[in-house]
Amino acid sequence: xxxxxxxxxxxxxxxxxxxxxxxxxxxxxxxxxxxxxxxxxxxxxxxxxxxxxxxxxxxxxxxxxxxxxxxxxxxxxxxxxxxxxxxxxxxxxxxxxxxxxxxxxxxxxxxxxxxxxxxxxxx
Amino acid sequence: xxxxxxxxxxxxxxxxxxxxxxxxxxxxxxxxxxxxxxxxxxxxxxxxxxxxxxxxxxxxxxxxxxxxxxxxxxxxxxxxxxxxxxxxxxxxxxxxxxxxxxxxxxxxxxxxxxxxxxxxxxxxxxxxxxxxxxxxxxxxxxxxxxxxxxxxxxxxxxxxxxxxxxxxxxxxxxxxxxxxxxxxxxxxxxxxxxxxxxxxxxxxxxxxxxxxxxxxxxxxxxxxxxxxxxxxxxxxxxxxxxxxxxxxxxxxxxxxxxxxxxxxxxxxxxxxxxxxxxxxxxxxxxxxxxxxxxxxxxxxxxxxxxxxxxxxxxxxxxxxxxxxxxxxxxxxxxxxxxxxxxxxxxxxxxxxxxxxxxxxxxxxxxxxxxxxxxxxxx
Numbered sequence: 001x002x003x004x005x006x007x008x009x010x011x012x013x014x015x016x017x018x019x020x021x022x023x024x025x026x027x028x029x030x031x032x033x034x035x036x037x038x039x040x041x042x043x044x045x046x047x048x049x050x051x052x053x054x055x056x057x058x059x060x061x062x063x064x065x066x067x068x069x070x071x072x073x074x075x076x077x078x079x080x081x082x083x084x085x086x087x088x089x090x091x092x093x094x095x096x097x098x099x100x101x102x103x104x105x106x107x108x109x110x111x112x113x114x115x116x117x118x119x120x121x122x123x
Numbered sequence: 124x125x126x127x128x129x130x131x132x133x134x135x136x137x138x139x140x141x142x143x144x145x146x147x148x149x150x151x152x153x154x155x156x157x158x159x160x161x162x163x164x165x166x167x168x169x170x171x172x173x174x175x176x177x178x179x180x181x182x183x184x185x186x187x188x189x190x191x192x193x194x195x196x197x198x199x200x201x202x203x204x205x206x207x208x209x210x211x212x213x214x215x216x217x218x219x220x221x222x223x224x225x226x227x228x229x230x231x232x233x234x235x236x237x238x239x240x241x242x243x244x245x246x247x248x249x250x251x252x253x254x255x256x257x258x259x260x261x262x263x264x265x266x267x268x269x270x271x272x273x274x275x276x277x278x279x280x281x282x283x284x285x286x287x288x289x290x291x292x293x294x295x296x297x298x299x300x301x302x303x304x305x306x307x308x309x310x311x312x313x314x315x316x317x318x319x320x321x322x323x324x325x326x327x328x329x330x331x332x333x334x335x336x337x338x339x340x341x342x343x344x345x346x347x348x349x350x351x352x353x354x355x356x357x358x359x360x361x362x363x364x365x366x367x368x369x370x371x372x373x374x375x376x377x378x379x380x381x382x383x384x385x386x387x388x389x390x391x392x393x394x395x396x397x398x399x400x401x402x403x404x405x406x407x408x409x410x411x412x413x414x415x416x417x418x419x420x421x422x423x424x425x426x427x428x429x430x431x432x433x434x435x436x437x438x439x440x441x442x443x444x445x446x447x448x449x450x451x452x453x454x455x456x457x458x459x460x461x462x463x464x465x466x467x468x469x470x471x472x473x474x475x476x477x478x479x480x481x482x483x484x485x486x487x488x489x490x491x492x493x494x495x496x497x498x499x500x501x
Contacts, residue, residue, distance in 0.1 A: 032355070033170040035448035035455075036424050038477075054477065056426050058169040058448050059355050083424070
Protein backbone atom coordinates (compact mmCIF):
# COMPACT_ATOMS: atom_id res chain seq x y z
CA UNK A 1 0.00 0.00 0.00
CA UNK A 2 1.75 3.18 -1.14
CA UNK A 3 2.14 6.00 1.40
CA UNK A 4 2.18 9.62 0.30
CA UNK A 5 3.09 12.77 2.21
CA UNK A 6 2.11 16.44 1.87
CA UNK A 7 3.98 19.64 2.61
CA UNK A 8 1.34 20.23 5.30
CA UNK A 9 2.76 17.20 7.15
CA UNK A 10 -0.05 14.77 6.44
CA UNK A 11 0.31 11.17 5.33
CA UNK A 12 -2.05 9.17 3.10
CA UNK A 13 -2.20 5.42 2.79
CA UNK A 14 -3.92 4.63 -0.49
CA UNK A 15 -5.84 1.38 -0.89
CA UNK A 16 -7.66 1.32 -4.20
CA UNK A 17 -9.93 4.37 -4.33
CA UNK A 18 -9.78 5.07 -0.59
CA UNK A 19 -7.10 6.89 1.41
CA UNK A 20 -6.48 6.88 5.16
CA UNK A 21 -5.20 10.28 6.29
CA UNK A 22 -3.27 11.35 9.38
CA UNK A 23 -0.58 13.76 10.47
CA UNK A 24 3.07 12.78 10.48
CA UNK A 25 5.34 12.04 13.42
CA UNK A 26 7.16 15.28 12.61
CA UNK A 27 3.87 17.19 12.87
CA UNK A 28 2.84 15.70 16.21
CA UNK A 29 6.31 16.49 17.57
CA UNK A 30 5.91 20.10 16.55
CA UNK A 31 2.41 20.35 18.03
CA UNK A 32 3.26 18.77 21.37
CA UNK A 33 0.70 17.24 23.72
CA UNK A 34 -2.54 16.80 21.78
CA UNK A 35 -5.70 17.27 23.83
CA UNK A 36 -8.47 17.38 21.23
CA UNK A 37 -9.10 16.27 17.66
CA UNK A 38 -12.13 17.17 15.57
CA UNK A 39 -12.48 14.80 12.62
CA UNK A 40 -14.83 15.44 9.68
CA UNK A 41 -18.29 13.89 9.54
CA UNK A 42 -18.87 10.91 7.29
CA UNK A 43 -20.10 12.16 3.94
CA UNK A 44 -18.30 15.49 4.14
CA UNK A 45 -17.04 16.65 0.75
CA UNK A 46 -13.40 17.69 0.94
CA UNK A 47 -11.42 19.83 -1.49
CA UNK A 48 -7.64 19.63 -1.64
CA UNK A 49 -6.22 22.45 0.50
CA UNK A 50 -9.54 23.06 2.29
CA UNK A 51 -10.21 22.54 6.01
CA UNK A 52 -10.72 18.90 6.92
CA UNK A 53 -10.00 18.50 10.64
CA UNK A 54 -8.76 20.40 13.67
CA UNK A 55 -6.05 19.24 16.04
CA UNK A 56 -5.50 21.03 19.33
CA UNK A 57 -2.45 20.89 21.53
CA UNK A 58 -2.27 22.36 25.04
CA UNK A 59 -1.10 25.57 23.45
CA UNK A 60 -3.02 26.07 20.21
CA UNK A 61 -5.54 24.87 17.64
CA UNK A 62 -4.27 23.90 14.17
CA UNK A 63 -6.19 23.16 10.99
CA UNK A 64 -5.60 19.94 9.10
CA UNK A 65 -6.17 20.39 5.36
CA UNK A 66 -7.60 17.90 2.92
CA UNK A 67 -4.66 16.50 0.91
CA UNK A 68 -6.83 15.69 -2.13
CA UNK A 69 -10.45 15.96 -3.31
CA UNK A 70 -12.91 13.34 -2.10
CA UNK A 71 -15.66 12.29 0.31
CA UNK A 72 -15.13 11.28 3.93
CA UNK A 73 -16.10 7.67 4.56
CA UNK A 74 -15.09 7.44 8.21
CA UNK A 75 -13.60 9.54 11.01
CA UNK A 76 -11.42 7.94 13.69
CA UNK A 77 -13.83 7.84 16.63
CA UNK A 78 -11.06 6.65 18.94
CA UNK A 79 -9.49 10.11 18.87
CA UNK A 80 -12.48 11.56 20.67
CA UNK A 81 -11.74 9.46 23.75
CA UNK A 82 -7.97 9.35 23.37
CA UNK A 83 -6.55 12.28 21.40
CA UNK A 84 -3.06 11.44 22.71
CA UNK A 85 -3.04 8.54 20.23
CA UNK A 86 -1.89 11.16 17.74
CA UNK A 87 1.24 11.64 19.87
CA UNK A 88 1.88 7.97 20.63
CA UNK A 89 1.10 6.45 17.21
CA UNK A 90 0.64 9.28 14.70
CA UNK A 91 1.18 7.18 11.58
CA UNK A 92 -0.90 4.21 12.79
CA UNK A 93 -3.70 4.13 15.38
CA UNK A 94 -3.73 7.93 15.42
CA UNK A 95 -5.15 8.25 11.88
CA UNK A 96 -7.73 11.04 11.41
CA UNK A 97 -10.14 10.01 8.65
CA UNK A 98 -10.70 7.92 5.54
CA UNK A 99 -11.80 9.43 2.24
CA UNK A 100 -12.54 8.43 -1.32
CA UNK A 101 -10.26 9.75 -4.04
CA UNK A 102 -12.12 11.78 -6.66
CA UNK A 103 -9.03 12.28 -8.78
CA UNK A 104 -6.17 9.87 -8.27
CA UNK A 105 -3.93 11.97 -10.48
CA UNK A 106 -3.71 14.43 -7.54
CA UNK A 107 -1.50 11.84 -5.82
CA UNK A 108 1.23 12.54 -8.36
CA UNK A 109 1.85 15.92 -6.76
CA UNK A 110 2.52 14.41 -3.32
CA UNK A 111 5.82 13.17 -1.87
CA UNK A 112 7.07 9.69 -1.11
CA UNK A 113 8.79 8.87 2.20
CA UNK A 114 12.29 9.78 0.99
CA UNK A 115 11.16 13.09 -0.49
CA UNK A 116 9.23 13.95 2.68
CA UNK A 117 12.23 13.19 4.87
CA UNK A 118 14.35 15.50 2.73
CA UNK A 119 11.60 18.14 2.95
CA UNK A 120 11.61 17.97 6.79
CA UNK A 121 15.40 18.01 6.98
CA UNK A 122 15.35 21.33 5.12
CA UNK A 123 12.93 22.99 7.57
CA UNK B 124 21.61 56.83 29.69
CA UNK B 125 17.91 57.20 30.22
CA UNK B 126 17.46 59.14 27.04
CA UNK B 127 19.42 56.55 25.14
CA UNK B 128 17.11 53.86 26.42
CA UNK B 129 14.06 55.77 25.38
CA UNK B 130 15.42 56.44 21.92
CA UNK B 131 16.29 52.78 21.53
CA UNK B 132 12.73 51.70 22.24
CA UNK B 133 11.30 53.99 19.58
CA UNK B 134 13.15 52.07 16.90
CA UNK B 135 11.28 48.79 16.67
CA UNK B 136 13.87 46.49 18.20
CA UNK B 137 14.63 43.07 16.82
CA UNK B 138 13.72 40.12 18.98
CA UNK B 139 16.11 40.20 21.91
CA UNK B 140 17.83 37.28 23.59
CA UNK B 141 17.64 36.54 27.29
CA UNK B 142 20.86 36.23 29.31
CA UNK B 143 20.12 32.47 29.54
CA UNK B 144 19.41 32.05 25.81
CA UNK B 145 22.29 29.62 25.23
CA UNK B 146 21.42 27.76 28.44
CA UNK B 147 17.86 27.16 27.20
CA UNK B 148 19.02 26.04 23.75
CA UNK B 149 21.56 23.65 25.31
CA UNK B 150 18.62 22.07 27.13
CA UNK B 151 16.79 21.58 23.80
CA UNK B 152 14.13 24.16 24.58
CA UNK B 153 11.77 25.12 21.79
CA UNK B 154 12.23 28.89 21.54
CA UNK B 155 9.41 31.26 20.55
CA UNK B 156 9.08 35.01 20.36
CA UNK B 157 7.28 36.46 23.38
CA UNK B 158 7.27 40.00 24.76
CA UNK B 159 10.07 40.93 22.38
CA UNK B 160 12.37 38.08 23.47
CA UNK B 161 13.24 34.60 22.32
CA UNK B 162 11.86 32.52 25.16
CA UNK B 163 11.58 28.79 25.91
CA UNK B 164 7.99 27.63 25.41
CA UNK B 165 8.77 24.04 26.37
CA UNK B 166 11.57 21.56 26.99
CA UNK B 167 10.17 18.02 27.25
CA UNK B 168 6.49 18.95 26.78
CA UNK B 169 3.92 21.28 28.31
CA UNK B 170 1.81 18.58 29.95
CA UNK B 171 4.75 16.84 31.67
CA UNK B 172 6.26 20.17 32.72
CA UNK B 173 2.93 21.38 34.13
CA UNK B 174 2.48 18.22 36.22
CA UNK B 175 6.11 18.38 37.38
CA UNK B 176 5.55 21.83 38.88
CA UNK B 177 2.41 20.70 40.72
CA UNK B 178 4.31 17.75 42.26
CA UNK B 179 7.98 18.76 42.44
CA UNK B 180 9.72 22.03 41.58
CA UNK B 181 10.11 23.83 38.26
CA UNK B 182 12.57 26.54 37.28
CA UNK B 183 11.25 29.34 35.06
CA UNK B 184 13.35 32.02 33.40
CA UNK B 185 11.30 35.20 33.64
CA UNK B 186 14.16 37.59 32.93
CA UNK B 187 12.02 39.30 30.27
CA UNK B 188 10.09 40.97 33.09
CA UNK B 189 11.05 44.49 34.05
CA UNK B 190 12.82 44.95 37.39
CA UNK B 191 12.49 48.54 38.47
CA UNK B 192 13.46 50.32 41.67
CA UNK B 193 12.25 53.62 43.05
CA UNK B 194 14.22 55.58 45.62
CA UNK B 195 14.08 59.00 47.23
CA UNK B 196 12.06 60.50 50.05
CA UNK B 197 8.36 59.92 49.60
CA UNK B 198 8.75 57.22 46.93
CA UNK B 199 5.92 55.13 48.43
CA UNK B 200 3.54 58.09 48.58
CA UNK B 201 4.48 59.07 45.04
CA UNK B 202 3.80 55.57 43.72
CA UNK B 203 0.41 55.64 45.46
CA UNK B 204 -0.70 58.37 43.08
CA UNK B 205 -0.53 55.73 40.29
CA UNK B 206 -1.57 52.49 42.03
CA UNK B 207 -4.47 51.66 44.39
CA UNK B 208 -2.46 49.70 46.98
CA UNK B 209 -1.39 50.85 50.43
CA UNK B 210 2.30 51.11 49.58
CA UNK B 211 3.29 53.38 52.47
CA UNK B 212 2.02 50.79 54.97
CA UNK B 213 4.16 48.06 53.39
CA UNK B 214 6.78 47.00 55.94
CA UNK B 215 10.37 46.28 54.88
CA UNK B 216 10.55 42.78 53.43
CA UNK B 217 6.87 42.72 52.48
CA UNK B 218 5.36 42.81 49.02
CA UNK B 219 1.94 43.18 47.48
CA UNK B 220 0.23 42.76 44.13
CA UNK B 221 -0.87 46.05 42.64
CA UNK B 222 -2.02 47.71 39.44
CA UNK B 223 -0.63 50.57 37.42
CA UNK B 224 -3.67 52.66 36.55
CA UNK B 225 -4.40 55.01 33.67
CA UNK B 226 -6.11 58.31 34.35
CA UNK B 227 -9.54 56.76 33.74
CA UNK B 228 -8.87 53.78 36.03
CA UNK B 229 -8.03 51.33 33.24
CA UNK B 230 -5.25 48.85 34.00
CA UNK B 231 -1.93 49.70 32.33
CA UNK B 232 -0.18 46.74 33.96
CA UNK B 233 -0.29 44.47 36.97
CA UNK B 234 2.83 44.37 39.08
CA UNK B 235 4.47 43.31 42.33
CA UNK B 236 5.63 46.03 44.70
CA UNK B 237 8.20 45.22 47.42
CA UNK B 238 9.51 47.34 50.26
CA UNK B 239 13.22 46.54 49.95
CA UNK B 240 14.16 48.75 52.91
CA UNK B 241 16.21 51.40 51.14
CA UNK B 242 14.05 51.41 48.01
CA UNK B 243 10.83 50.14 46.45
CA UNK B 244 11.20 47.24 44.06
CA UNK B 245 8.67 46.77 41.26
CA UNK B 246 8.41 43.82 38.89
CA UNK B 247 6.35 44.51 35.76
CA UNK B 248 5.28 42.49 32.72
CA UNK B 249 7.91 42.15 30.00
CA UNK B 250 5.51 42.97 27.18
CA UNK B 251 4.72 46.46 28.54
CA UNK B 252 7.80 47.28 30.60
CA UNK B 253 8.97 50.10 28.34
CA UNK B 254 5.54 51.72 28.42
CA UNK B 255 5.42 51.31 32.21
CA UNK B 256 8.83 52.91 32.65
CA UNK B 257 7.79 55.84 30.45
CA UNK B 258 4.54 56.28 32.37
CA UNK B 259 6.27 56.13 35.75
CA UNK B 260 8.94 58.62 34.71
CA UNK B 261 6.36 60.98 33.33
CA UNK B 262 4.13 60.84 36.37
CA UNK B 263 6.52 60.53 39.32
CA UNK B 264 8.17 63.65 40.78
CA UNK B 265 11.69 64.42 39.57
CA UNK B 266 13.21 63.79 43.00
CA UNK B 267 12.15 60.14 42.87
CA UNK B 268 14.90 58.14 41.14
CA UNK B 269 13.80 55.30 38.87
CA UNK B 270 16.28 52.59 37.94
CA UNK B 271 15.62 49.86 35.41
CA UNK B 272 17.83 47.03 36.61
CA UNK B 273 18.68 45.46 33.26
CA UNK B 274 21.81 43.82 34.61
CA UNK B 275 19.67 41.52 36.74
CA UNK B 276 17.76 38.46 35.61
CA UNK B 277 14.75 36.89 37.30
CA UNK B 278 14.15 33.20 37.92
CA UNK B 279 11.10 31.58 39.49
CA UNK B 280 11.28 28.27 41.33
CA UNK B 281 7.76 26.95 41.81
CA UNK B 282 6.21 23.84 43.29
CA UNK B 283 5.85 21.99 46.61
CA UNK B 284 9.55 21.05 46.64
CA UNK B 285 10.80 24.54 45.80
CA UNK B 286 11.55 25.46 49.41
CA UNK B 287 13.64 22.34 50.01
CA UNK B 288 15.62 22.86 46.80
CA UNK B 289 16.22 26.59 47.13
CA UNK B 290 17.13 26.38 50.83
CA UNK B 291 20.16 24.27 49.94
CA UNK B 292 21.56 27.21 48.00
CA UNK B 293 19.99 30.09 49.92
CA UNK B 294 19.10 29.13 53.51
CA UNK B 295 17.15 32.37 53.97
CA UNK B 296 14.43 31.01 51.65
CA UNK B 297 12.94 28.76 54.33
CA UNK B 298 12.45 31.72 56.66
CA UNK B 299 10.06 33.53 54.34
CA UNK B 300 6.30 33.14 54.04
CA UNK B 301 4.09 34.04 51.07
CA UNK B 302 4.62 37.63 49.94
CA UNK B 303 7.76 38.19 51.99
CA UNK B 304 11.08 39.17 50.46
CA UNK B 305 14.71 39.18 51.57
CA UNK B 306 18.21 39.94 50.36
CA UNK B 307 20.88 37.29 50.44
CA UNK B 308 24.17 36.35 48.83
CA UNK B 309 24.99 33.35 46.71
CA UNK B 310 28.55 32.58 45.56
CA UNK B 311 29.47 36.15 46.39
CA UNK B 312 26.62 37.63 44.35
CA UNK B 313 24.02 39.93 45.90
CA UNK B 314 20.62 38.39 45.21
CA UNK B 315 17.04 39.13 46.23
CA UNK B 316 14.34 36.56 46.76
CA UNK B 317 10.65 36.56 47.52
CA UNK B 318 8.17 33.81 48.31
CA UNK B 319 5.79 34.49 45.44
CA UNK B 320 5.00 33.35 41.93
CA UNK B 321 2.48 32.82 39.17
CA UNK B 322 1.52 29.15 39.40
CA UNK B 323 -0.67 28.90 42.51
CA UNK B 324 2.01 26.73 44.11
CA UNK B 325 4.43 27.58 46.89
CA UNK B 326 7.57 29.01 45.38
CA UNK B 327 10.04 31.81 45.00
CA UNK B 328 11.24 34.45 42.60
CA UNK B 329 14.95 35.12 42.67
CA UNK B 330 16.61 38.20 41.21
CA UNK B 331 20.31 37.87 40.55
CA UNK B 332 23.03 39.43 38.39
CA UNK B 333 23.00 38.27 34.78
CA UNK B 334 26.48 36.79 35.10
CA UNK B 335 25.33 34.51 37.94
CA UNK B 336 22.16 33.21 36.25
CA UNK B 337 23.56 30.18 34.43
CA UNK B 338 25.52 28.85 37.42
CA UNK B 339 22.52 29.33 39.70
CA UNK B 340 20.15 27.65 37.22
CA UNK B 341 22.62 24.76 36.84
CA UNK B 342 22.91 24.38 40.61
CA UNK B 343 19.13 24.13 40.93
CA UNK B 344 18.63 21.82 37.95
CA UNK B 345 21.30 19.47 39.30
CA UNK B 346 18.85 18.67 42.12
CA UNK B 347 16.48 15.78 41.54
CA UNK B 348 13.41 17.89 42.45
CA UNK B 349 14.07 20.55 39.82
CA UNK B 350 13.47 20.67 36.06
CA UNK B 351 13.40 23.68 33.73
CA UNK B 352 9.86 24.68 32.74
CA UNK B 353 8.77 26.71 29.71
CA UNK B 354 6.25 29.44 29.06
CA UNK B 355 3.61 26.95 27.90
CA UNK B 356 3.28 25.35 31.32
CA UNK B 357 3.58 28.75 32.98
CA UNK B 358 0.43 29.74 31.10
CA UNK B 359 -1.56 26.59 31.93
CA UNK B 360 -0.47 26.74 35.58
CA UNK B 361 -1.52 30.36 36.04
CA UNK B 362 -4.81 29.73 34.24
CA UNK B 363 -5.65 26.91 36.65
CA UNK B 364 -4.67 29.20 39.52
CA UNK B 365 -7.18 31.79 38.24
CA UNK B 366 -4.44 34.39 37.77
CA UNK B 367 -5.00 36.90 34.95
CA UNK B 368 -2.43 37.51 32.22
CA UNK B 369 -1.91 41.14 31.30
CA UNK B 370 -2.63 41.94 27.66
CA UNK B 371 -5.14 39.09 27.53
CA UNK B 372 -7.34 39.02 30.66
CA UNK B 373 -6.53 42.60 31.65
CA UNK B 374 -5.90 45.71 29.58
CA UNK B 375 -6.29 49.45 29.69
CA UNK B 376 -9.99 49.19 28.85
CA UNK B 377 -10.67 47.20 32.03
CA UNK B 378 -10.70 48.57 35.57
CA UNK B 379 -9.72 46.59 38.69
CA UNK B 380 -13.29 45.81 39.74
CA UNK B 381 -14.21 44.55 36.27
CA UNK B 382 -11.01 42.49 36.39
CA UNK B 383 -12.13 40.89 39.70
CA UNK B 384 -9.14 42.40 41.45
CA UNK B 385 -10.95 44.34 44.20
CA UNK B 386 -8.52 42.81 46.71
CA UNK B 387 -5.82 45.03 45.20
CA UNK B 388 -7.67 48.18 46.36
CA UNK B 389 -6.31 48.53 49.91
CA UNK B 390 -8.67 49.49 52.75
CA UNK B 391 -7.12 52.90 53.37
CA UNK B 392 -7.16 53.70 49.67
CA UNK B 393 -10.86 52.78 49.47
CA UNK B 394 -11.51 55.38 52.14
CA UNK B 395 -9.14 58.05 50.86
CA UNK B 396 -9.09 57.53 47.08
CA UNK B 397 -6.30 59.53 45.48
CA UNK B 398 -5.43 57.02 42.73
CA UNK B 399 -6.21 57.35 39.01
CA UNK B 400 -9.83 56.61 38.17
CA UNK B 401 -10.82 56.50 41.84
CA UNK B 402 -14.34 57.76 41.19
CA UNK B 403 -15.04 55.05 38.59
CA UNK B 404 -13.30 52.30 40.54
CA UNK B 405 -14.85 53.11 43.92
CA UNK B 406 -18.23 53.46 42.23
CA UNK B 407 -17.86 49.97 40.74
CA UNK B 408 -16.69 48.69 44.11
CA UNK B 409 -19.84 50.01 45.80
CA UNK B 410 -22.42 49.22 43.12
CA UNK B 411 -20.81 46.42 41.10
CA UNK B 412 -19.28 46.81 37.65
CA UNK B 413 -21.39 46.21 34.54
CA UNK B 414 -19.14 43.28 33.58
CA UNK B 415 -16.75 41.06 35.47
CA UNK B 416 -13.92 38.61 34.85
CA UNK B 417 -15.00 35.06 35.73
CA UNK B 418 -13.75 31.50 35.48
CA UNK B 419 -15.44 29.15 32.98
CA UNK B 420 -15.71 25.36 33.06
CA UNK B 421 -16.15 23.84 29.61
CA UNK B 422 -18.37 20.86 28.87
CA UNK B 423 -16.64 18.17 26.83
CA UNK B 424 -13.05 18.10 25.67
CA UNK B 425 -12.85 20.84 23.06
CA UNK B 426 -10.70 23.75 24.29
CA UNK B 427 -12.33 27.19 24.25
CA UNK B 428 -9.65 29.77 23.64
CA UNK B 429 -9.04 33.50 23.74
CA UNK B 430 -11.44 35.39 21.49
CA UNK B 431 -14.33 32.91 21.66
CA UNK B 432 -17.63 34.75 22.04
CA UNK B 433 -19.95 33.97 24.94
CA UNK B 434 -23.71 33.67 24.53
CA UNK B 435 -26.85 33.48 26.63
CA UNK B 436 -29.29 31.98 24.14
CA UNK B 437 -28.82 34.00 20.98
CA UNK B 438 -27.52 37.08 22.75
CA UNK B 439 -23.80 37.69 22.68
CA UNK B 440 -22.87 38.62 26.24
CA UNK B 441 -19.10 38.45 26.50
CA UNK B 442 -15.79 37.05 25.39
CA UNK B 443 -13.18 34.52 26.49
CA UNK B 444 -9.83 36.15 27.28
CA UNK B 445 -7.78 33.03 28.12
CA UNK B 446 -8.51 29.38 27.75
CA UNK B 447 -7.07 26.00 27.06
CA UNK B 448 -6.67 22.48 28.32
CA UNK B 449 -5.96 22.33 32.05
CA UNK B 450 -3.66 19.38 32.76
CA UNK B 451 -4.36 19.21 36.52
CA UNK B 452 -8.12 19.54 36.01
CA UNK B 453 -8.10 17.09 33.09
CA UNK B 454 -10.48 19.26 31.09
CA UNK B 455 -10.58 22.57 29.24
CA UNK B 456 -11.03 25.72 31.33
CA UNK B 457 -11.17 29.40 30.49
CA UNK B 458 -11.65 32.87 31.84
CA UNK B 459 -13.51 35.72 30.30
CA UNK B 460 -15.84 38.66 30.77
CA UNK B 461 -19.61 38.44 31.32
CA UNK B 462 -22.27 40.92 32.46
CA UNK B 463 -22.72 41.28 36.21
CA UNK B 464 -26.01 39.36 36.16
CA UNK B 465 -24.24 36.36 34.58
CA UNK B 466 -21.22 36.36 36.89
CA UNK B 467 -22.50 34.06 39.66
CA UNK B 468 -20.79 30.66 39.79
CA UNK B 469 -23.07 28.03 38.30
CA UNK B 470 -24.54 30.31 35.63
CA UNK B 471 -24.98 28.27 32.44
CA UNK B 472 -23.99 30.01 29.21
CA UNK B 473 -22.36 28.96 25.93
CA UNK B 474 -19.18 29.68 24.00
CA UNK B 475 -18.87 29.69 20.22
CA UNK B 476 -15.97 27.74 18.71
CA UNK B 477 -15.67 27.37 14.93
CA UNK B 478 -19.35 28.13 14.55
CA UNK B 479 -20.48 25.60 17.15
CA UNK B 480 -21.95 26.31 20.58
CA UNK B 481 -20.28 24.68 23.56
CA UNK B 482 -22.00 24.68 26.98
CA UNK B 483 -19.91 26.45 29.62
CA UNK B 484 -20.56 27.20 33.28
CA UNK B 485 -19.35 30.19 35.26
CA UNK B 486 -17.03 28.82 37.94
CA UNK B 487 -15.29 30.08 41.04
CA UNK B 488 -11.53 30.40 40.73
CA UNK B 489 -8.95 29.10 41.36
CA UNK B 490 -9.69 25.91 39.44
CA UNK B 491 -6.88 24.21 41.39
CA UNK B 492 -6.45 25.27 45.05
CA UNK B 493 -3.57 27.60 45.85
CA UNK B 494 -0.80 26.07 47.96
CA UNK B 495 0.76 29.23 49.34
CA UNK B 496 2.71 29.01 52.62
CA UNK B 497 1.24 31.82 54.67
CA UNK B 498 2.53 30.99 58.15
CA UNK B 499 5.93 29.79 59.17
CA UNK B 500 5.70 26.24 60.45
CA UNK B 501 1.91 26.37 60.06
